[in-house]
Structures are given as C-alpha cells and as structure tokens.
Amino acid sequence: MGLEPAMCNRGKSLLLLSTTTTLLVFFFSSLPLATCSVSYDHRAIIVNGQRRILISGSIHYPRSTPEMWPDLIQKAKDGGLDVIQTYVFWNGHEPSPGKYYFENRYDLVRFIKLVQQAGLYVNLRIGPYVCAEWNFGGFPVWLKYIPGISFRTDNGPFKAAMAGFTTKIVEMMKAESLFESQGGPIILSQIENEYGPVEWEIGAPGKAYTEWAANLAVGLGTGVPWVMCKQDDAPDPIINTCNGFYCEWFTPNQPYKPKMWTEAWTGWYTEFGGPVPHRPAEDLAFSVARFIQKGGAFINYYMYHGGTNFGRTAGGPFIATSYDYDAPLDEYGLLRQPKWGHLKDLHRAIKMCEPALVSGDPTVTSLGNNQESYVYKSKSGACAAFLANYDTNSFAKVEFDGMHYNLPPWSISILPDCKNTVFNTARVGVQTTQMTMLPLQSDGLSWVSYNEETASYEDDSITTVGLLEQINVTRDVTDYLWYMTAVTIGPDEEFLKNGNYPVLSVLSAGHALHVFINGELSGSVYGSLENPRLTFTGNVKLMAGSNKISLLSIAVGLPNVGTHFETWNAGVLGPVMLNGLNEGRRDLSWQKWSYKIGLKGEALQLHSLSGSSSVEWVEGPLVAQKQLLTWYKTIFNAPSGEDALALDMGTMGKGQIWINDQSIGRYWPAYKASGSCGDCSYSGEYSEKKCQSNCGEASQRWYHVPRSWLKPTGNLLVVFEEWGGDPTGISLVRRTVGSVCADVSEWQPTLKNWHIKAYGRPERPLRPKAHLSCAPGQKISSIKFASFGTPQGVCGNFWEGSCHAHKSYDAFEKENLLQNCIGQEWCSVTVAAEVFGGDPCPNTMKKLSVEAICQ
Numbered sequence: 001m002g003l004e005p006a007m008c009n010r011g012k013s014l015l016l017l018s019t020t021t022t023l024l025v026f027f028f029s030s031l032p033l034a035t036c037s038v039s040y041d042h043r044a045i046i047v048n049g050q051r052r053i054l055i056s057g058s059i060h061y062p063r064s065t066p067e068m069w070p071d072l073i074q075k076a077k078d079g080g081l082d083v084i085q086t087y088v089f090w091n092g093h094e095p096s097p098g099k100y101y102f103e104n105r106y107d108l109v110r111f112i113k114l115v116q117q118a119g120l121y122v123n124l125r126i127g128p129y130v131c132a133e134w135n136f137g138g139f140p141v142w143l144k145y146i147p148g149i150s151f152r153t154d155n156g157p158f159k160a161a162m163a164g165f166t167t168k169i170v171e172m173m174k175a176e177s178l179f180e181s182q183g184g185p186i187i188l189s190q191i192e193n194e195y196g197p198v199e200w201e202i203g204a205p206g207k208a209y210t211e212w213a214a215n216l217a218v219g220l221g222t223g224v225p226w227v228m229c230k231q232d233d234a235p236d237p238i239i240n241t242c243n244g245f246y247c248e249w250f251t252p253n254q255p256y257k258p259k260m261w262t263e264a265w266t267g268w269y270t271e272f273g274g275p276v277p278h279r280p281a282e283d284l285a286f287s288v289a290r291f292i293q294k295g296g297a298f299i300n301y302y303m304y305h306g307g308t309n310f311g312r313t314a315g316g317p318f319i320a321t322s323y324d325y326d327a328p329l330d331e332y333g334l335l336r337q338p339k340w341g342h343l344k345d346l347h348r349a350i351k352m353c354e355p356a357l358v359s360g361d362p363t364v365t366s367l368g369n370n371q372e373s374y375v376y377k378s379k380s381g382a383c384a385a386f387l388a389n390y391d392t393n394s395f396a397k398v399e400f401d402g403m404h405y406n407l408p409p410w411s412i413s414i415l416p417d418c419k420n421t422v423f424n425t426a427r428v429g430v431q432t433t434q435m436t437m438l439p440l441q442s443d444g445l446s447w448v449s450y451n452e453e454t455a456s457y458e459d460d461s462i463t464t465v466g467l468l469e470q471i472n473v474t475r476d477v478t479d480y481l482w483y484m485t486a487v488t489i490g491p492d493e494e495f496l497k498n499g500n501y502p503v504l505s506v507l508s509a510g511h512a513l514h515v516f517i518n519g520e521l522s523g524s525v526y527g528s529l530e531n532p533r534l535t536f537t538g539n540v541k542l543m544a545g546s547n548k549i550s551l552l553s554i555a556v557g558l559p560n561v562g563t564h565f566e567t568w569n570a571g572v573l574g575p576v577m578l579n580g581l582n583e584g585r586r587d588l589s590w591q592k593w594s595y596k597i598g599l600k601g602e603a604l605q606l607h608s609l610s611g612s613s614s615v616e617w618v619e620g621p622l623v624a625q626k627q628l629l630t631w632y633k634t635i636f637n638a639p640s641g642e643d644a645l646a647l648d649m650g651t652m653g654k655g656q657i658w659i660n661d662q663s664i665g666r667y668w669p670a671y672k673a674s675g676s677c678g679d680c681s682y683s684g685e686y687s688e689k690k691c692q693s694n695c696g697e698a699s700q701r702w703y704h705v706p707r708s709w710l711k712p713t714g715n716l717l718v719v720f721e722e723w724g725g726d727p728t729g730i731s732l733v734r735r736t737v738g739s740v741c742a743d744v745s746e747w748q749p750t751l752k753n754w755h756i757k758a759y760g761r762p763e764r765p766l767r768p769k770a771h772l773s774c775a776p777g778q779k780i781s782s783i784k785f786a787s788f789g790t791p792q793g794v795c796g797n798f799w800e801g802s803c804h805a806h807k808s809y810d811a812f813e814k815e816n817l818l819q820n821c822i823g824q825e826w827c828s829v830t831v832a833a834e835v836f837g838g839d840p841c842p843n844t845m846k847k848l849s850v851e852a853i854c855q
C-alpha cells in the first residue's frame with residue numbers, strides 16, 4: 001500500500017496548524033512560501049498532511065558509483081523503503097579549505113535527485129561529524145591544523161568551520177529546491193552525530209556546544225525537522241533519536257516528539273584482522289517489529305547498502321575496504337537473501353498496519369510469562385495487532401481475541417486486521433541465496449614489476465632532532481612516512497666479535513611498521529583496531545661504521561570515533577632504543593632523524609596512465625615474487641556481461657590497488673581474522689560478535705571493481721605490495737548466485753478458530769510452497785540437497801535428520817513430474833507429504849530443506 005511522496009504546490013500561502021500534540025516545524029527565513037510541510041507528533045511523521053510510519057535505509061553515495069545509484073535506489077524502493085538516508089562527507093567535499101568537490105561519487109545533488117525521481121524521500125545527515133567508519137569521521141584533515149581548534153566542543157574556530165560547511169550544504173540543497181518545504185525530497189535533516197556520550201564526558205562546554213549546534217540547525221530555515229541522534233537533551237524542536245541493535249526501550253525527550261530509530265544496525269563493519277559479522281534476518285526483523293509494536297514512527301536501516309571504502313576513505317584505523325555490513329543489498333549492490341526479501345515482507349505487513357498505527361497508543365496485554373499483545377485501533381475501525389514471544393527457546397501457543405496462535409521463539413507475528421497473521425519475524429518465506437566468486441575464464445594476468453626503493457638521505461627529506469608525529473608530517477596525503485637515522489658503531493663493539501647482535505626496539509603509535517637496517521628488512525609489525533600501538537623488538541645486524549636505520553611507518557585509516565579522536569597520534573613516537581652495545585643502551589629517540597613523505601612510486605604516480613609509463617618495469621622471469629615494497633602492473637580487457645566484478649587478492653599481503661587511475665582501496669588479505677566463529681542462532685539478543693565468519697582466514701579477500709571503471713579493452717591495473725605476495729595468484733572474478741535454498745515447514749502455524757466460527761469448518765490447510773529461483777540467465781543445474789522430514793543445518797550445510805522421505809529428491813529432479821526443477825531458471829514445489837512419496841514420520845512436525853545449484 002506504500003504511499004508515494006505527495007508532491008506539493010509551491011508559492012501558496014503557508015498553512016499554520018497548531019494542536020496541543022502537533023508541533024509544526026516551519027522556518028521560513030529564505031524559503032518561498034509553500035503548502036508543503038513536514039511535521040510530527042508523538043505517533044507519526046506528518047508529510048503534507050499524511051500521517052506516516054516511515055521505513056528508511058542508509059546508502060552512502062561515495063561508497064558506490066553514480067552508475068550504481070539508480071539500481072540501488074530502485075532495489076531499496078522494491079524492498080519497501082520510503083526514505084533513503086545518507087551522511088554528507090565533508091572531507092570528500094572540501095579536500096582543501098574553500099576548494100569544493102561535488103563530482104562523480106561526491107555528486108550529492110545528483111544522488112538526491114535520483115532518490116526523488118524514484119519517488120522516495122531523503123533523510124540528510126549533514127553532521128558534519130559523521131563517524132561512519134569513514135576517515136577521520138568525515139572531517140577534513142586540514143581542520144585539525146586550524147590554529148586554536150578543538151573538535152566538537154564549544155570552540156570558536158571549530159564552530160566557525162562547522163557553521164560554514166553546514167550552511168554551504170543547506171544553501172546548496174535550497175538552491176536546488178531539495179527540501180520538502182520547497183517541493184523536494186528531503187524530509188528530515190540531522191545535525192551532529194551521537195554527541196550525547198561526548199557531552200556527558202566533557203560537561204559544560206559540551207552542553208553549550210549542543211545548544212549552539214541546535215540553534216545553528218534551526219536557524220538555517222530548511223522547513224523540515226532536524227534530528228540529533230543519541231542526544232537525550234536535544235533542544236526543541238529537534239527530535240532526539242535512537243541508534244543501536246535494538247531500540248524498543250527508547251522514548252524521546254518530549255511527549256510530542258515521535259519515537260525514531262535512525263540507525264537499526266543490519267550487521268556490522270569488518271576490520272582488518274577481524275572476522276566478518278552477520279546479523280540474522282529473523283533477529284533484525286524482530287527488532288524492527290518490536291520497535292514499531294512499541295510505538296516507533298521511523299526506522300532506518302544502517303546500512304541498507306554498505307558498499308565500499310574506496311581509495312583511502314576507510315576510517316578506523318584498520319577498517320576494511322569492504323563496508324558490506326551484511327546489509328540487505330550486498331557490497332556489490334546485489335540482493336542479500338533472505339534478508340532483503342524478509343524485510344520486504346515485514347515492510348508490507350507494517351504498511352498494512354499503518355492506518356491503525358498512526359492513530360494512537362496501543363493496548364498492551366500480557367499473553368503469558370514472556371508473551372504480549374499490542375493492539376492499535378483507529379476511530380475509523382482499523383485494527384492492527386502484534387503478538388510477541390520474547391522467550392528465546394520455546395514456541396508459545398497464545399490465545400488472542402478468541403483465537404490461537406503459535407509463536408516461534410524470539411518472534412513477533414503481525415496481524416494487520418487483528419485476526420490474520422501476515423508475517424512472523426522468525427518465519428522466513430523467501431529463499432536463501434549463496435553467492436560465489438567465479439574466476440573468469442582467461443589466460444591469467446601477465447605482470448611486470450618495479451621495486452620501490454628504501455628511502456635514502458639524498459631525497460628531498462626533512463631533517464630534525466627527535467621523532468615527529470606521522471599525521472602532522474604527512475597531513476594524510478599518503479599512508480606512508482619514512483623515518484631515517486644513522487647509528488655509528490665503533491670497531492671495538494663486543495657484538496662484532498661474538499655475534500650477539502644488539503636489540504633494536506621501536507615504539508610506535510601505529511598502525512604498521514617495516515624496519516630496515518642498511519636497506520635490508522629486519523621485520524614488520526602491525527597493530528589492530530582495538531590496539532593500534534605496536535612495538536618492534538629484534539636483533540639487528542649492525543656493522544662497524546655508519547649504519548642506516550629506515551623505518552617505514554604506515555597509517556591504515558584515521559580514527560573516526562572517540563572523544564577528541566583528532567588528538568590520537570600515529571607513527572613512531574619512540575622511544576627508539578638500541579640495547580646490547582658496550583655502553584649498554586643507546587637512546588636514538590633524540591638524535592637527528594630525516595623524514596620522507598610517501599613512496600617514490602607515489603611521487604611518480606605509478607598508478608596512473610601517464611605515470612606508469614615513466615619508469616622501466618621488469619618483465620618476464622625477473623618479475624618480483626614474494627618481495628616487499630613492489631609495484632605491479634598489468635593490462636586487461638573487461639569481461640563481457642553485466643555481473644559484478646572483484647579482484648581475488650588471496651595470494652597477496654598488504655597494499656593498495658588502482659584501476660584506470662581510480663583507487664579500489666587498501667587490501668590486506670595477509671591479516672587473518674581472529675575471533676570466534678561458530679553456530680549462530682537467530683534467537684536471543686544479538687551483538688556484533690555473535691555471528692561471525694572467516695575466522696583464521698583473510699578478513700577481506702575480494703575487492704570490488706566497479707563495472708563503470710572499466711573500458712572494454714586495455715585497462716590498467718596497478719598494485720602496490722608492501723608485504724610480499726604472489727601476483728600470479730591475482731584474478732578477476734565475477735560475483736554470481738552459486739546456489740539457492742528453501743527451508744519450509746509443511747504446516748501453517750495459525751489455528752484459525754474464527755474461521756471455524758465463521759464458516760463452521762476449519763480453514764483448508766494452506767499448502768506452503770518452496771520457491772527456488774536462480775539469477776536471470778542462470779539455470780538450476782542440480783539439487784545438492786533435498787530432505788522432507790526433519791533435516792538439520794543451514795543453507796550450504798544441510799544434513800538429513802532422523803526422519804527423511806526417500807523420494808525427497810524426486811520432486812525436484814525427476815522428469816515428467818510437474819515440479820521438475822532441473823534446467824529451469826526457477827521452480828516451485830508444494831511442501832506436502834504426497835509430493836515426496838508419502839509421510840515419512842506421521843505425527844512429527846516436518847519441513848523441507850533444499851539446496852539447488854545455479855549455473
């Protein structure tokens with residue numbers, strides 16, 4: 001029933017309404033008078049007079065390409081979303097003070113207009129602090145170097161800069177008539193981001209800053225409401241909102257504000273060194289249904305499409321290049337099933353309840369120890385009910401309004417007419433899809449290599465006494481900074497005779513470090529997101545005379561969260577010590593050090609079309625293998641077709657990738673995921689460590705190559721490898737559906753007494769169907785598993801239980817049967833005993849689990 005955004009007339013006089021419970025938000029400073037409006041009350045967001053429960057999803061425009069945007073937005077709309085939420089990324093838009101960039105992936109206006117064209121609304125989170133696992137939380141690095149600045153507090157220089165950028169964005173939106181008050185799609189804006197915890201920590205200046213930020217926002221006169229997330233004291237008329245895995249407990253700070261959930265986390269981010277988090281669709285749906293059941297008026301999925309941290313945009317440190325987030329649309333923009341479809345079904349159910357939901361407060365009744373009903377009724381007779389079972393282990397049979405309902409553990413049933421269950425959060429009706437990465441049929445890539453040099457003093461280096469903080473020196477134009485010094489060893493040093501080499505110890509604030517002695521690698525160390533600091537300790541082969549110590553310090557994304565995260569250091573801050581000399585210990589920290597910013601290959605722009613031909617590359621058998629600090633280059637043709645593409649970097653260590661001058665991002669498959677991966681039940685409270693995969697494997701092996709970055713032929717692929725890897729193992733793969741699964745119970749859970757009452761007989765049992773559908777152009781090639789009975793496991797890993805119908809496979813595979821699936825793009829099979837050759841275990845609850853291979 002999804003309502004299209006109502007477009008409104010401009011230029012007419014403003015309608016001012018006021019009721020005790022409705023707070024209208026009009027700021028008309030520089031706006032043309034319009035009949036459009038967005039307001040709110042305790043039960044709804046009111047858009048042009050329509051009372052709405054809005055479903056929103058985050059898609060961050062620079063995390064995909066403009067070519068992907070229309071498809072992502074359409075899939076969001078098809079998934080039942082009303083609103084697209086995005087942050088605005090200051091450091092992408094203002095790379096240097098006053099120099100703005102709004103093109104390509106940063107074309108914010110184009111993105112918003114595409115959302116508008118699709119008929120959806122926009123929730124614009126201007127911030128301009130955004131967190132978001134984005135480099136420096138979205139702040140430009142130059143901001144840190146404004147004299148006297150202190151971030152996110154009552155600080156003049158900071159407030160001036162923040163006001164400048166926020167105003168710039170608002171004016172830009174107004175100039176394009178993008179606010180709903182002007183007939184545009186933006187219905188809500190956000191100022192700041194999760195400032196509450198910081199304010200709590202820093203006290204009075206924090207409070208003053210909150211007031212200031214609120215005034216700034218409201219004073220900009222957008223004509224649409226502002227929100228502040230995780231900010232309990234958000235001043236009127238700003239709405240305070242909730243972020244988290246669950247938010248049903250949340251109440252806004254005034255009774256006339258709607259209950260809004262700005263970040264319902266669909267999964268979690270991946271860090272290099274960490275496993276990949278997954279959030280079960282059943283639990284996500286449960287949390288959303290529970291929020292709506294308890295009076296929620298707005299819910300936003302963070303992320304609906306996570307996408308990719310291209311280039312050096314990943315924050316952290318140690319945030320991976322993939323920002324897949326286990327979102328309903330995967331990193332490549334493909335449907336993640338069953339999550340996307342299950343949420344779509346949930347949204348349809350919520351929309352059916354909308355007239356009753358927006359009408360008032362629910363009646364809550366206990367149905368058991370851990371069970372409740374929430375009933376919403378409108379004056380015009382609409383009735384919607386939510387039946388909840390919070391028990392994490394047991395099904396619950398509950399009686400509601402004279403009828404019996406069977407509720408799976410940790411689930412909510414939605415009854416848009418207070419009678420029929422149209423959706424239960426734990427019953428997934430859509431198929432599960434397993435994606436695979438298929439190597440493309442090609443002769444393999446042929447590589448040439450170029451050795452990066454260990455820096456030397458002759459270069460244009462900076463020399464000073466003592467150790468410098470890395471970001472102060474690089475201003476983050478590169479991940480790399482060389483620290484170089486010399487150590488003179490006298491001919492009478494004992495170790496020269498006995499071979500007990502001295503021990504060098506280097507303390508660094510992070511994030512990774514290679515130690516070279518006289519040009520030879522001595523060792524490499526790196527930190528983690530939890531602890532970016534690191535210490536190198538190792539025996540070093542020094543010679544009599546002057547020795548050169550070169551430390552290559554590497555940043556892996558700047559922090560994006562934490563009070564005054566801008567003060568966090570990176571690089572070799574020392575001490576740097578040499579132990580085991582005749583004199584005992586020598587402190588190198590306060591001697592003369594030389595610094596070189598970046599790599600030679602970066603200065604030569606080896607990743608670019610022009611720069612890559614400026615040096616001589618090594619070809620044929622001499623191409624470097626397993627050698628650190630090496631540039632690799634190859635030319636390849638684009639594979640035909642439309643499939644999403646990725647680079648398999650499994651045989652490589654750590655570095656960066658570019659295609660046709662565009663940066664794919666940092667790669668680090670050598671960093672294996674440590675953590676616990678294991679069985680995961682949807683039931684019970686979720687946390688980001690609960691359902692993880694990839695333990696012991698690369699945190700990220702595949703790297704998205706956007707199709708639009710490729711030409712049909714002659715694409716330049718450049719890889720800089722820091723650690724030492726085997727480039728012959730790099731391959732281009734396509735992401736496609738590998739197999740599809742259905743898991744369907746044979747019987748309908750609802751015992752519909754009202755049907756008996758009304759019709760004098762039980763309702764004819766609904767016969768559920770298993771639907772299997774490969775991607776367009778694919779066919780079902782075989783049935784990997786089929787069992788009607790009591791099968792166990794999950795898609796990709798099913799096994800037979802004690803009860804199994806021997807003709808389970810026949811229903812899918814046998815020719816001449818109506819249901820034959822082999823060779824079809826899709827098929828469906830009725831889940832009933834007779835289809836599988838009779839009931840294998842009468843009086844037992846049975847289900848069908850099936851996995852079909854797609855090719």
Ligand code: GAL
Nearest residue numbers: 130131132133193194243269
């Ligand atoms: C929130 C923050 C988001 C994002 C998220 C974790 O606290 O507002 O920007 O960082 O955490 O993915």
